Amino acid sequence: xxxxxxxxxxxxxxxxxxxxxxxxxxxxxxxxxxxxxxxxxxxxxxxxxxxxxxxxxxxxxxxxxxxxxxxxxxxxxxxxxxxxxxxxxxxxxxxxxxxxxxxxxxxxxxxxxxxxxxxxxxxxxxxxxxxxxxxxxxxxxxxxxxxxxxxxxxxxxxxxxxxxxxxxxxxxxxxxxxxxxxxxxxxxxxxxxxxxxxxxxxxxxxxxxxxxxxxxxxxxxxxxxxxxxxxxxxxxxxxxxxxxxxxxxxxxxxxxxxxxxxxxxxxxxxxxxxxxxxxxxxxxxxxxxxxxxxxxxxxxxxxxxxxxxxxxxxxxxxxxxxxxxxxxxxxxxxxxxxxxxxxxx
Amino acid sequence: xxxxxxxxxxxxxxxxxxxxxxxxxxxxxxxxxxxxxxxxxxxxxxxxxxxxxxxxxxxxxxxxxxxxxxxxxxxxxxxxxxxxxxxxxxxxxxxxxxxxxxxxxxxxxxxxxxxxxxxxxxxxxxxxxxxxxxxxxxxxxxxxxxxxxxxxxxxxxxxxxxxxxxxxxxxxxxxxxxxxxxxxxxxxxxxxxxxxxxxxxxxxxxxxxxxxxxxxxxxxxxxxxxxxxxxxxxxxxxxxx
Ligand SMILES: Nc1ncnc2c1ncn2[C@@H]1O[C@H](COP(=O)(O)OP(=O)(O)O)[C@@H](O)[C@H]1O
Ligand SMILES: [Mg+2]
Numbered sequence: 001x002x003x004x005x006x007x008x009x010x011x012x013x014x015x016x017x018x019x020x021x022x023x024x025x026x027x028x029x030x031x032x033x034x035x036x037x038x039x040x041x042x043x044x045x046x047x048x049x050x051x052x053x054x055x056x057x058x059x060x061x062x063x064x065x066x067x068x069x070x071x072x073x074x075x076x077x078x079x080x081x082x083x084x085x086x087x088x089x090x091x092x093x094x095x096x097x098x099x100x101x102x103x104x105x106x107x108x109x110x111x112x113x114x115x116x117x118x119x120x121x122x123x124x125x126x127x128x129x130x131x132x133x134x135x136x137x138x139x140x141x142x143x144x145x146x147x148x149x150x151x152x153x154x155x156x157x158x159x160x161x162x163x164x165x166x167x168x169x170x171x172x173x174x175x176x177x178x179x180x181x182x183x184x185x186x187x188x189x190x191x192x193x194x195x196x197x198x199x200x201x202x203x204x205x206x207x208x209x210x211x212x213x214x215x216x217x218x219x220x221x222x223x224x225x226x227x228x229x230x231x232x233x234x235x236x237x238x239x240x241x242x243x244x245x246x247x248x249x250x251x252x253x254x255x256x257x258x259x260x261x262x263x264x265x266x267x268x269x270x271x272x273x274x275x276x277x278x279x280x281x282x283x284x285x286x287x288x289x290x291x292x293x294x295x296x297x298x299x300x301x302x303x304x305x306x307x308x309x310x311x312x313x314x315x316x317x318x319x320x321x322x323x324x325x326x327x328x329x330x331x332x333x334x335x336x337x338x339x340x341x342x343x344x345x
Numbered sequence: 346x347x348x349x350x351x352x353x354x355x356x357x358x359x360x361x362x363x364x365x366x367x368x369x370x371x372x373x374x375x376x377x378x379x380x381x382x383x384x385x386x387x388x389x390x391x392x393x394x395x396x397x398x399x400x401x402x403x404x405x406x407x408x409x410x411x412x413x414x415x416x417x418x419x420x421x422x423x424x425x426x427x428x429x430x431x432x433x434x435x436x437x438x439x440x441x442x443x444x445x446x447x448x449x450x451x452x453x454x455x456x457x458x459x460x461x462x463x464x465x466x467x468x469x470x471x472x473x474x475x476x477x478x479x480x481x482x483x484x485x486x487x488x489x490x491x492x493x494x495x496x497x498x499x500x501x502x503x504x505x506x507x508x509x510x511x512x513x514x515x516x517x518x519x520x521x522x523x524x525x526x527x528x529x530x531x532x533x534x535x536x537x538x539x540x541x542x543x544x545x546x547x548x549x550x551x552x553x554x555x556x557x558x559x560x561x562x563x564x565x566x567x568x569x570x571x572x573x574x575x576x577x578x579x580x581x582x583x584x585x586x
Contacts, residue, residue, distance in 0.1 A: 194447050194455075201433035201444050208431035210415035211394060211424065212445035212492050217414070268435075 012318065013188060013270045020274055021181055028170050038169035040281055045176040046238050047254075048277035049183045051261040053230035056187050059268030060196065061223040062203030064117050067108055067124030068231055069255055070131050073247070075101035075232020076239040077135065081144045083155045090157045094179075094236040101232020102225045109224030113217055132247045150246025157240050164240075172241060179237060183230050184271055190226060191270055199223050203268075256298045257284055263305045266312025275313050347372040347500060347532050348393070348405050355388055355399035355556075362388040363399065364556035370500070375526050375533045377547030377564065379540065381577055385556035386536045387428055390504055394418050394425050406499060420451045424493035425502040428536075430485040432477040438488045439464070439473035442495050449496025459495055467491040467521070483514045490521070500532040501525065507539055515542065522546060540578065544568060552577055 024041070031037050054068040079097030083090055108127050112120045134140055141147040157164040157175075164172060190196050198219045201209035210216055239245040257280060265276020283301075287294045305312070311319060348370040355363040362385040370376045378386055391397040393405075395415040403411045410418055424445075433441050442463060447455045464473055467487045472480060477488060486506060493501055503522070507515045519542060525531050537543050543550055544564040552559040552573050559577070560570045567573055 194444070194453070197433070197436065197440055197444050198448060200436055201441075204433040204435055205431040207396065207427060208433060208441075208489075208492075209444070209448075210396075211419060211427075211431070212496050213416045213419040213448035213450070214444070215414070215416045215448075 013192070016314075017181075017184055017188060017271050017274070020271065021177065024177060025174075028173055032170045035169060038173055040285055041278075042169060042172050042176050042241060044278045044281040045173075045180045046234055046241065047258060047261060047281065048274045049180050049234040050231050051258050051265065051273035051277050052184055052187050052271065053227045053234075054258065055262055055265070055267060055270075055273040056190065056199075056230075057223050057227040058262070059266075059272075060191055060203065061199035061220070062268075063112070063220065063223065064121045065108075065112070065124040065224075065227075066121050066255075067127045068227075068258065069250060070108075070124075070128040071101040071105055071228040071231040072235040072238065073131055073135070073245075073250060074104050074228075075235030076245050077145055077151070077235075078232070079236025080151050080154050080239050080245055084144065090155055090236070090240050093155075093240075094233050097236030098229040098233030101235065102229030104232070105224040105226075105228020106221050108228075109221050112224075113220055128250065132250045135247050146246075148247075150244060150248075151239070152244050154239050154243050154245065166243065176237065176241075179234070183234065184274060186226075186230065188270060195219065195222060253295065256295060256302070257281075259302055260298055260305070262312075263302055263309075264312055266314035267310075269312060269314035269318075272312050272314035279313065346370070348534075349403075350393070351402040351404075353389070353392055353399055353401035353403065355385075355392055355397055362556050363392060366401075366553075366556065366558055368551055368558060368561060370532060370534055371548075372499075373526070373530055373532055374548040375522070375535065375546050377543040377550040378534065378536045378553060379538065379543060379550065379577070380553035380559070384553040386553055387504055388556070389553070390425060390502055390536070394423060394502070416448070419449055419496055419498075422497075422499035423502065424449070424496045424498035424500070426486065426489040426493055426504060426506060428504040428508065430482070430489060432485060432488060432492070434478040435476060437474050437476055438469055438480060438484070438491075441477055441488055442469075442473075442491050445492035445495040449498075459497065463491040463494045466494070466524075482509055483517075486510075486518070487521075490525075494525070494529075494531075498531065500534065502534045504536050505538060506535065507537060507542055515539070519546060540568065 027041060028038070050068060050072055057063050057065055075097035078100035079090070079093035082088060082096045083093040108124060112123055115123065135145045136148045144151075146152065162171070164175070198209065198214045201214055202216055202219060206216060261276040261280040262273060263276070264280055265272030265274065284294065284298070287297055290297065309315065346369045350369070351367045353363050353366040354361065364385070366389065378389070380386055388397065392399045393403055395410070395413050395418040398412060401411070402409065405421055405423060408421070410421055413421070433444060442460055443455065446460050447453055464470055467490055469484070469487055469491055472484050477485065480488060506518055510518065522533060522535070523546065526533050535543070535546065547564050549562060550564040550567045551561040552567060554576055560567050560573050568578060
């Protein structure tokens with residue numbers, strides 16, 4: 001066996017990504033009139049990008065950051081504030097959100113470089129905790145965060161003369177399909193590049209990676225930057241889609257849901273976060289009936305998943321090192337066919 | 346003189362793991378290091394390769410390398426393996442070697458010929474597609490050697506490479522190290538517990554005890570040294586019998 005195994009894996013990753021997006025693209029044909037379902041799909045795509053970029057740093061690079069929602073919020077606020085301040089198009093706002101959040105990611109990454117596992121989680125979560133009082137403070141208000149109330153009007157997104165609006169979810173859906181695909185394609189490209197290999201090497205053995213010339217400092221900052229930038233960019237999109245922005249998304253709900261998406265999808269297993277996002281959103285919606293118990297159920301789900309299914313859904317379909325459901329099914333049918341052929345002859 | 350260390354010292358709290366150690370390694374030689382467990386051998390490697398910062402002077406190939414980060418020291422031409430195998434465990438042997446070939450030089454340029462060469466040299470052709478975690482112990486060690494070689498170093502440092510291997514595998518590695526030294530002209534530093542390995546391979550041998558140099562010289566002289574027999578070889582030979 002050569003190193004063809006890796007080439008196949010790369011194609012498989014891209015194949016799964018394309019297949020999922022192909023299926024998603026068909027959904028509005030059947031459901032474009034179902035407003036609530038379309039809304040869930042759109043929100044799923046947004047959270048998928050957050051989960052996917054969180055997975056890049058936590059799953060692939062093995063850096064336990066709990067600051068992903070902070071970057072989402074930083075991206076969202078800076079995107080909207082820039083648009084309002086300078087009258088630029090929200091499309092540019094998304095980019096600004098990405099750039100500002102990426103910069104914030106690198107800044108937060110700096111003190112984390114010398115820290116081990118749990119301490120990184122603490123430092124990054126501290127950023128998350130600080131953000132809410134900061135945005136509500138007088139300084140925040142002066143920048144244009146709208147204080148405790150948040151930002152209640154967001155400049156509308158336009159393409160040509162078309163203005164995106166809440167009554168027509170289909171254009172939003174396809175726009176998010178494209179934006180999230182770009183984000184996942186970037187993640188895919190990064191994961192399968194030498195950068196991606198350096199992240200994995202640093203995760204598996206920092207001693208080894210450094211001994212063969214990997215600059216731990218540089219590549220950890222790069223992964224902080226990319227992960228935060230993608231999340232910040234989608235933060236801008238989120239603010240535009242929802243039409244307002246407040247510190248409410250810094251609550252524990254979203255944090256827990258994103259975590260379930262990650263573990264359910266499979267950490268460090270591309271594109272597990274994408275699948276995890278959709279499945280989790282649908283579980284979450286069906287649990288709406290249970291109201292406050294929803295979070296308890298989610299918390300328990302995280303625990304069970306981490307223990308029983310550490311590789312997530314993707315691990316179930318394509319487990320590392322053995323045949324997965326798809327391969328087993330193919331084998332099963334091949335054997336059946338072979339038996340039939342035997343019986344005939 | 347390729348490597349030159351002067352008054353190297355490393356303390357961990359109360360413990361002085363390396364104690365005012367001075368020695369040098371000549372270009373193209375095989376330099377052996379031995380000594381009881383806890384003598385400070387691995388700590389010495391960690392000082393030279395930048396994993397730990399200590400006191401003293403380290404000079405390699407004409408420039409000071411103390412206080413450089415590990416990846417910079419790799420770029421200067423020092424590559425190493427680890428006592429407990431260290432690899433990117435979830436990537437294939439091939440990718441481990443590719444990472445080393447890519448990041449091992451300052452320009453981050455992969456030379457495919459280098460990769461193919463070290464894979465062939467270390468006999469990993471049939472194993473290169475296997476995830477490092479699933480490799481046998483000897484293949485893990487060979488992958489570490491191949492990765493170290495892929496950084497195109499001037500000097501290779503092996504930390505107890507024979508530990509856990511069968512006599513046949515030890516023989517194979519010894520021949521491989523000789524080949525690396527003779528055919529590739531690489532300087533080798535090797536920490537080893539098996540005296541036979543060192544007496545056969547090493548041009549010079551240094552015995553460490555409590556972080557300090559006990560004795561240094563040609564292996565045959567060193568193994569005859571009274572202090573060495575008393576403090577190290579005595580119980581070591583007893584252990585093996
Ligand atoms: N990271 C560390 N922290 C504290 N003590 C250490 C550390 N590394 C090594 N030591 C101590 O330094 C001494 C030398 O260890 P080491 O260099 O691993 O010895 P050797 O490789 O010769 O067996 C031992 O007493 C060990 O306990
Ligand atoms: Mg040791």
